Amino acid sequence: MSTIQIMKLGQGVEWALHACVHLAMAGPDRPVPVASLAELNDLPAPYLNKQLQALARAGVLTSTPGARGGFSLARPPERITVLDVVQAVDGTEGAFRCTEIRRQGPMGASARESRTPCQIAAVMGRAEAAWRAELAATTIAGIAGQVEAKVPQTPVRIRRWLAERVS
Numbered sequence: 822m823s824t825i826q827i828m829k830l831g832q833g834v835e836w837a838l839h840a841c842v843h844l845a846m847a848g849p850d851r852p853v854p855v856a857s858l859a860e861l862n863d864l865p866a867p868y869l870n871k872q873l874q875a876l877a878r879a880g881v882l883t884s885t886p887g888a889r890g891g892f893s894l895a896r897p898p899e900r901i902t903v904l905d906v907v908q909a910v911d912g913t914e915g916a917f918r919c920t921e922i923r924r925q926g927p928m929g930a931s932a933r934e935s936r937t938p939c940q941i942a943a944v945m946g947r948a949e950a951a952w953r954a955e956l957a958a959t960t961i962a963g964i965a966g967q968v969e970a971k972v973p974q975t976p977v978r979i980r981r982w983l984a985e986r987v988s
Contacts, residue, residue, distance in 0.1 A: 833872040833910045836864055838964070840873060841881070841906055845898035845965040846976040847983050852883075852891035857986045861979070872910055879909035891987070898962035907956055916952075917945035 840858045847853055855873060859866035873892050876882040883895045894901060919942040923930045938946065968975050 830907065831911055833868070833875075834907055836862070836869055837872040837876055837906050837910045838903065838961075840869065840892070841876070841894065841898070841901060841961045842965050842968065843979055843983075844882070844892065844894050845961050846968075846979045847893075848980060849897075850893065851983075851987070852885040852889065852893045853983055853987060854891040857983055858892070860986075861982070876906065876909045879905065881905050881909050894961070898965060899960055901961040902957050903959045903961075903964070904953055904956035906961075915946075915949055917942070917949060919945070 839862055843858060843861055844853060855870045856866050858864075858873070859869045873882055874884070877884040877892065877895075880895050881901055882892045884890070884892055919938065921935060921939075923939050924932075924935055965976070
């Protein structure tokens, strides 16, 4: 039985990132209802709402109650990183957890030999640090800018589409 565990990012991370990019394109100070955000990508609103609530608890989004309520970015999209979203939705625990398998079995390492991380844990730690650094260096504004550069009419289309549903 393997004791190396690697976590995968949940589907909610993808949904939350798309919602944040859509909110960035919607413009500031404009709460967007969960139903509208869900409809944009044909997602189940109750499940998307759970992800957006997690983002609100983490200070990434602001939740406005009421008939004209919804979600909006809690700070400028230039100050919201992909890592902020990932950690809000999936938590801050590392993806790799070493269980010291090298200490097991007939040739298990001694406590003295196991004082420092094994080479596998070390390489996985470096990989995770690089992954987190990339996510921390990428902002919601950066992604929105890339989308707009690739398909320039996207922000205008999203604002128009939301205006028809939210007003």
